[in-house]
Amino acid sequence: MQGEDRAVIGLRAAWAAGWRAFVQRPLFWIAVEVVVAALAIGGGFVITAVLAALLALAGVSDPPPFVIFVYVLSGIGMWSLLIAQLAMGKVWVSLQGVDGARPSLWALFAKPNLMWRFCAGYALFITLVGLGLLLLVVPGVRAMLRWCCWPCVMVDRDLGVFASFAESARLTRGRLLKLLAFWVAAFALIALVTLLMRALAGVLLPSAEAVTGILGIPLAWLYNPLIWLSFTWIYRRLSPARPAHEAAVAD
Numbered sequence: 001m002q003g004e005d006r007a008v009i010g011l012r013a014a015w016a017a018g019w020r021a022f023v024q025r026p027l028f029w030i031a032v033e034v035v036v037a038a039l040a041i042g043g044g045f046v047i048t049a050v051l052a053a054l055l056a057l058a059g060v061s062d063p064p065p066f067v068i069f070v071y072v073l074s075g076i077g078m079w080s081l082l083i084a085q086l087a088m089g090k091v092w093v094s095l096q097g098v099d100g101a102r103p104s105l106w107a108l109f110a111k112p113n114l115m116w117r118f119c120a121g122y123a124l125f126i127t128l129v130g131l132g133l134l135l136l137v138v139p140g141v142r143a144m145l146r147w148c149c150w151p152c153v154m155v156d157r158d159l160g161v162f163a164s165f166a167e168s169a170r171l172t173r174g175r176l177l178k179l180l181a182f183w184v185a186a187f188a189l190i191a192l193v194t195l196l197m198r199a200l201a202g203v204l205l206p207s208a209e210a211v212t213g214i215l216g217i218p219l220a221w222l223y224n225p226l227i228w229l230s231f232t233w234i235y236r237r238l239s240p241a242r243p244a245h246e247a248a249v250a251d
Contacts, residue, residue, distance in 0.1 A: 009175055009178045009179075009182075009234055009237060009238070011178065011181055011182055011185065013233075014182065014230045014231070014233050014234050014237075015185075015226075015230050017098070017229070017230065017233040018225075018226050018227070018228075018229035018230025018231075018232075018233055019226060019230075021097045021098055021229045021233075022225050022226050022229055025097070025102070028105075029097075029225035029229070030221045030222070030225070031105060032090065032093060032105065032108065032225065033220070033221040033224055033225060034221060035105055035108065036086045036089070036090060036108065039082065039086060040082065040083060040086060043079060043082045044079050047075050047078045047079055047082075048075060051071055051074060051075055055067075055071065080119055081115055081116075081119060084115050084116075084118040084119045084122065085108075085109060085112060085115050085118075086108060087118065087122075087151065088110070088111055088114055088115070088118050088151075088155055089107060089108030089109060089110060090108070090228065091151050091152055091155040091156075091232075092107055092108075092110045092111060092155050093107045093108065094228050094229055094232040095152065095155065095156055095232055095235075095236070097229060097232075098229060098232045098233050098236050099236070111155060111158070113158075114154060114155065114158065117154060117160060117161055118151070118154060118155075120161050121150055121151065121154060121161045121164060121165070124161060124165070125147055125150065125165075128143045128147065129143045129144045129147075131143075132144075141180070142176065145172060145176045145179045145180055145183070146168065146169050146172050146176065147165050147168045147169060147172075148168065148172065148179060148183075148231075149167075149168035149171050149172060149235050149238070149239075150164040150165050150167075150168040151164075152232060152235040152239075153167045153168050153171070153235075153239070156235075156239065167239075171235070171238040171239055172238075175238070179234070182230070182231065182234065186227045186230075186231075189223055189226075189227070190223060190227075193219055193223060197219065
């Protein structure tokens with residue numbers, strides 16, 4: 001089957017590939033992080049304002065509990081769809097970047113037909129990993145590693161929720177330790193950057209916590225693309241891109 005002949009995942013090669021993709025267009029990848037963050041935060045405010053305006057137009061000044069429940073649920077639902085679209089967009093531009101293409105910021109809004117599936121996939125993933133962590137830590141970590149490729153699979157192949165999870169399980173079979181090593185390295189990178197920033201801020205300024213909070217966001221715009229591009233390279237190693245003519249026939 002596709003990807004079975006690519007059993008070896010080189011972690012050094014993965015980080016090197018992610019770094020190469022990032023340094024080729026650093027401003028673009030930073031812009032992706034900025035746009036996603038701005039839309040996620042701004043979208044929440046817009047959704048809240050629109051729902052509040054609808055209540056005002058309806059003349060509801062003191063809504064009953066049921067109306068408040070519907071109001072809150074609607075806001076969460078619309079915001080979740082927005083986050084799902086932005087998350088899919090990040091997956092899509094990362095796949096294009098690893099494949100050597102030059103995506104635009106408009107690619108963040110690609111494949112809106114997958115939005116509901118993506119939301120359902122995230123809900124299922126969080127549920128499975130959460131249940132595993134509640135039972136014991138090891139089953140939760142195993143679940144996270146086993147199904148960590150489902151977003152890439154869904155966006156890359158336009159598959160359904162269960163098919164994406166099944167394909168992720170197939171791709172990661174026998175490779176969980178390598179994936180664990182990758183994610184441990186990723187979290188170690190985040191921790192190292194945070195500790196260095198706090199140490200530097202403590203020397204230069206009196207409020208290390210405030211500086212850490214202020215600088216943490218732009219620094220995340222640097223290491224988030226590196227981590228995600230490196231992971232996407234791993235996925236692409238396990239699931240090579242189909243030639244254009246094969247993709248056309250499959251579609």
